[in-house]
Amino acid sequence: MQNKKMKIGIVDADLLDGKGTRFPNLAAMKLSAFHKWKGSEVDLLTSWLWGNEYDHVFISKVFTSTKIPFWIKPSEKISLGGTGFYFDNAPSLHDEIEHIMPDYTLYDSYIKERIKSGVKASIFYEYQNNSIGFLTRGCFRKCPFCVNKNSRTVQKHSDLFEFLKEDRKAICLLDDNFFGYKDWKKLFQELIDTGKPFKFKQGLDERLLTDEKCEMLFNCKYDGDYIFAFDNIADYYMIESKLELIRKYTSSKNIKFYVLVGFESVDVTDIKNMFLRIELLVRYSCLPYIMRFRGNHNSPWEKSKFSGIYTTVARWCNQPKFFKTLSFREFCEADRYRCKSLPASMRSLIAFEKEYPEIAKLFFDMKYKQHATCNHDKQTSGWDRTTYAISLAETCNYL
Numbered sequence: 001m002q003n004k005k006m007k008i009g010i011v012d013a014d015l016l017d018g019k020g021t022r023f024p025n026l027a028a029m030k031l032s033a034f035h036k037w038k039g040s041e042v043d044l045l046t047s048w049l050w051g052n053e054y055d056h057v058f059i060s061k062v063f064t065s066t067k068i069p070f071w072i073k074p075s076e077k078i079s080l081g082g083t084g085f086y087f088d089n090a091p092s093l094h095d096e097i098e099h100i101m102p103d104y105t106l107y108d109s110y111i112k113e114r115i116k117s118g119v120k121a122s123i124f125y126e127y128q129n130n131s132i133g134f135l136t137r138g139c140f141r142k143c144p145f146c147v148n149k150n151s152r153t154v155q156k157h158s159d160l161f162e163f164l165k166e167d168r169k170a171i172c173l174l175d176d177n178f179f180g181y182k183d184w185k186k187l188f189q190e191l192i193d194t195g196k197p198f199k200f201k202q203g204l205d206e207r208l209l210t211d212e213k214c215e216m217l218f219n220c221k222y223d224g225d226y227i228f229a230f231d232n233i234a235d236y237y238m239i240e241s242k243l244e245l246i247r248k249y250t251s252s253k254n255i256k257f258y259v260l261v262g263f264e265s266v267d268v269t270d271i272k273n274m275f276l277r278i279e280l281l282v283r284y285s286c287l288p289y290i291m292r293f294r295g296n297h298n299s300p301w302e303k304s305k306f307s308g309i310y311t312t313v314a315r316w317c318n319q320p321k322f323f324k325t326l327s328f329r330e331f332c333e334a335d336r337y338r339c340k341s342l343p344a345s346m347r348s349l350i351a352f353e354k355e356y357p358e359i360a361k362l363f364f365d366m367k368y369k370q371h372a373t374c375n376h377d378k379q380t381s382g383w384d385r386t387t388y389a390i391s392l393a394e395t396c397n398y399l
Contacts, residue, residue: 006040006055008032010106013061013068013084016048023201024127026174027060027082027093029102036103044106048072061085065294083147090147099162102132130172131196133163135187139177141205143231145263145293154180160190170223171198179208188216197223203258204228206242207235214249226253230281230288231260233273243284255286259317262301262310263293268356271306274313275363285372287323290314308348315345329364 010032012025032042043054048069050057056077061068061084074080083090092098111124126132137157139148154177164171171191178184178200191198199222206228209217217226230239246255259281261274278288292301292310301310316331317323326334328349335343353360 005038006035007053008035008040008042009045009050009054009057010042011045011048011057011059013059013082014063014066015110016046017063017066017068021062022123022126024107024132025060025062025082026102026132028058029104029106029132030093030097030100031058031060032106033100033103034097037100042103042106044110046110063294065299088147088150099158101165102163104131104165104168126172129169131164131168131170132172132174133160134158134174135160136175136178136181136184138180140180141177145231145260148176151176154178154182156181156183156187160187160194164194169196171196172223173198173200174202175200176202177205177208179205179213185212185216188220192216192220195221197221199223200227202227206230206246206257207238209242209245211245214245218246218250218253222253224254225256225287227256227258229258229260230277231258231263233276236276236280239277240280243280243286247284251285255284257281257286257288258291259288260291260293261313262299262304266301266304266306266310268306268359271309271352271356272359275359278313278317279363279366279371282366282368282371287320288317290317306348306352308344309352312345312348324368327365327367330367 008031010028012021012028014021014025028044032044035042040055045057054077056079058079058081059068059072061080061082063084064087066084072078072080081091081093107124107127111127114124115121134157136154138151138154139146140151140153142149142151157175160171171194173191178187181187198220204217204227257277259274259277261270264270274290281288290310290313292314293299301307304310312332313328315322316326316328322331322334332343332345332349335345349360349364353364
């Protein structure tokens with residue numbers, strides 16, 4: 001790293017793509033902090049057009065789907081970094097940058113302008129109120145769709161004081177698999193001892209839950225929804241047992257699960273797997289969040305005959321106010337009432353139901369409020385769970 005005072009530009013590429021992002025780029029904030037510490041002037045660049053005044057421009061990208069101008073190439077004056085560019089082979093920051101306190105002021109001018117233009121201040125809650133960082137990094141799961149697929153273990157990454165700012169109201173952890181770390185309990189107690197609410201933004205591995213972990217997790221000062229993942233139908237019965245455990249410790253906390261679709265296949269089996277996982281989560285009063293797989297250069301589900309189903313189910317599930325009140329069929333019919341012609345959602349439903357009536361019969365009229373219950377051993381609103389379980393097993397006999 002050069003010691004001379006420079007003028008540095010930093011680009012959060014995800015911020016400039018379409019609707020932008022609601023979360024700050026941690027690497028960008030660390031780069032800013034480091035170069036300010038070196039005495040350089042640092043600007044957050046909010047367009048792809050900048051002059052020759054900058055000695056160097058750092059461009060960071062988290063998401064592979066984020067688009068950048070074709071002329072952006074690494075050079076003597078431009079550095080590219082992040083999983084959005086390199087996926088699982090993204091180069092690490094130098095230690096002196098990685099372990100510096102992030103520059104939480106980097107986005108201040110941008111936020112001020114956005115709010116002035118009419119954007120709700122609440123969108124920038126995490127920018128302005130969270131201390132953000134990693135306590136641990138890595139994972140042992142080796143999931144082929146994940147940026148951590150080459151990782152083998154979970155290791156301690158940094159101390160809490162490296163990114164904790166006392167004037168910030170809450171703590172946001174980006175750990176890959178926190179409960180996979182051998183000394184998770186010690187680190188968890190350190191978070192509790194701050195007295196601040198905290199959360200794990202990337203989610204937690206519910207397969208590692210135990211009574212001890214649930215006792216601490218569901219009795220701490222947690223910030224927002226608890227987030228887990230249900231990526232593979234093969235984990236169905238394990239997830240069910242962990243849902244039992246979760247609801248043993250909390251009957252009212254908001255629990256959300258990321259549900260990966262369109263990765264192993266984009267055929268009717270994947271659609272059936274998706275609805276099976278949604279149904280199981282609803283049975284335990286949990287909310288599914290549909291994650292349609294996006295690779296480096298392709299998203300196979302977009303070219304699938306079921307692309308309309310993937311899109312509409314994601315719209316339905318990922319908006320809790322609709323998911324909690326409308327069945328999938330009712331959600332599509334609501335689209336129909338808003339449109340003069342038959343909407344794509346309704347066309348997809350009709351075509352799928354015609355070809356696969358048995359799947360539609362099981363899932364398309366399921367409603368959260370009728371189907372969800374914490375005491376799932378009892379019938380709810382006349383729902384015959386024994387008959388349903390038999391029907392589900394017969395239709396999906398590969399479970």
